[in-house]
Amino acid sequence: MKLLEIFPIFVEIPPDRDKMEEGKIYISEERKSSTHLCACGCGEETYLPFPYVAVDNSNRGWNHSINGDNITITPSIGNWSGQSPYHAHYYITNNKIVWC
Secondary structure, eight states: OOOSBOEEEEOSSOOOGGGOOTTEEEEETTTTEEEEEOTTSSOOEEEEEOOEEOTTSOEESOEEEEETTEEEEEEEEEEOOSOTTOOEEEEEETTEEEEO
16 A cells, blocks of 8 residues: 655664564664665565765765654655556655655
């Protein structure tokens, strides 16, 4: 079932996939990344590294903006690794999942 909201949980080390809860995004400053179960409900882990400059000098990763208990992530998040109909393309804006 597609989610409409997600809530940030700050952790040092993200939990293993089988310990993650739907509707929570685990943010690790130490690991410079976040991870969550795909918002489409397929159960796939979605890993989002913080922005970095790659070897080819291109910018990679996702911006994570925290405002109190709200998180906004850009650019959009895509998950095409699952089998149809389990694929997803969405934004997270102030904890709301906005489907593309």
